[in-house]
Amino acid sequence: MKHAFAGAVLLLVVTGCGSSSASTDQSQTGTGFTGAQLCALATSGQVGAAIGRSVPAGVPSGVNAPSCTWTAEDAGGATIAASDTASVGKVPYGLQGKSGAGVTPIPNLGDAAFYAAPGGDFPLAELDVKKGGRALTITASWPSITKAQQEAAELAIAQAAVPRM
CATH class of the missing domain: 1.20.5 (Single alpha-helices involved in coiled-coils or other helix-helix interfaces)
Incomplete structure (x- = not known):
């Protein structure tokens, strides 16, 4: 017994x-990804081609808010971060209340995708995409970037990443 x-x-x-x-x-x-899983969504070659500069392997970081960052020698680079699916299609907290801030839908990318920007030609756009129960925020920047360049780079990275989500 x-x-x-x-x-x-x-x-x-x-x-x-x-x-x-x-x-x-x-x-x-965090929100369905580890930093390493986010780094596996796009290769250095894909990110480098999108931003027009050579980048080394992505560096994973974070636990509750995981991300992966690729950084070029000129400090330009890109980040893929896990985000909350409920935030996709909404103006990010830091842009709320700014005149001209808004979101623009992106067709044929994941289940839903949007650029979120403060308005005008100020290059602070981010690309938010949702697929299934997970979501990503993709940002790209480098010296003298325009909003059009930034959005094109973020879209190219998203097109590489979304099929692997």
Whole structure:
């Protein structure tokens, strides 16, 4: 009887640890991705071609807000960050209340995709895309970038990344 009770307790402890571990692993992927998984969505060649400069391998970072960043020698680069699906199609928090801020739909990309920008020709656009239960925010920048260049680069990166989501 003593051994049966000890066995039952051990089974509960092991089962509980297994559940806790799985729960912890889920929280470590932030919004459905790890930084390494985000880096696997686009190659250095694809990102480099999109931004017009050579970039080394992406550098993963973050746990609750994972991202991957590719940085060129001139400090230009691109970032793919995991985001909340509910934020896709909405003006980002930092742009809310700015005159001219808005979102522009992008057809034929994921389940829904939008550029979010402060308005005018100021190059602070980001590309937000949702596919299934996951979403990404893609940004690109380099010295003397125009809004059109930025949006084209972000779109090229998104077109490489979305099929791998």
